[in-house]
Amino acid sequence: MTSDALTFRRARRDDLEAIIALLADDDLGQSRERVSTPTDPAYLSAFDAIQSDPNQLLAILEDDAGVAGCLQISFIPGLSRLGMWRGQIESVRIARRRRGDGLGRTMIEWAIEQCRIKHCGLVQLTSDKTRTDALRFYESLGFVSSHEGLKLAL
């Protein structure tokens, strides 16, 4: 890992273009996203929905060159397990220029800490079964593949 300063912070509107570029720069993401200037209005309204929901945290990891990573944490209240809150991690990306740098681990450890701060009893995420490297990575951080992740496209 290089020694430059790393900062985690809540994403701002002017980070949006860089975040969308990160989401798109991915084997599965490239066919799902639309990188354009101006930014597609669908992303703008999604961003507003995230920012106006106090239980959503869209965060970026910033280094000297700009946005180096992003992820979203959803803090989900629930009755199950004695009213336990869950932290759910989604849309994790590391900029190509920083991959293999250990930054993914730093970022997920930061996310887990945010879940602790919010008194979550569980951190959860799903990962596409074809992302075998990602699965090994999360298991190395202590995550257990105890569940099937089922999706229904509407």
Added chain:
Amino acid sequence: MTSDALTFRRARRDDLEAIIALLADDDLGQSRERVSTPTDPAYLSAFDAIQSDPNQLLAILEDDAGVAGCLQISFIPGLSRLGMWRGQIESVRIARRRRGDGLGRTMIEWAIEQCRIKHCGLVQLTSDKTRTDALRFYESLGFVSSHEGLKLAL
């Protein structure tokens, strides 16, 4: 299925005791929940957190005898997939007296419809890998087991 009237509605505070009993009446749930009178304060604050979050829907299915089923839907805004909303289903239970009655299917179909109404592009849930009947059930409704569901207890 019996021919009595079935109603879906948002859960109220006075349904809480019946919902907790449902959550507890389950192979995995029995060791995780606490059925007591008065209701454990942890459930009361979780219930308040759910009700005050416009992106959470804790719903019950009611028949002539009372609460026959429950589930929670979390509507999650996100940037990925062109700013797509997800509907996430959690804590699905059918009362023992109504199991094998087809009510689970009715309830999940209702939940999927709520996700459509909220313009979600995807409905998702995770199910413990030991719940093989549940997995077959969700697959019969069109869900695809494309993801691993990873959990980290804090």
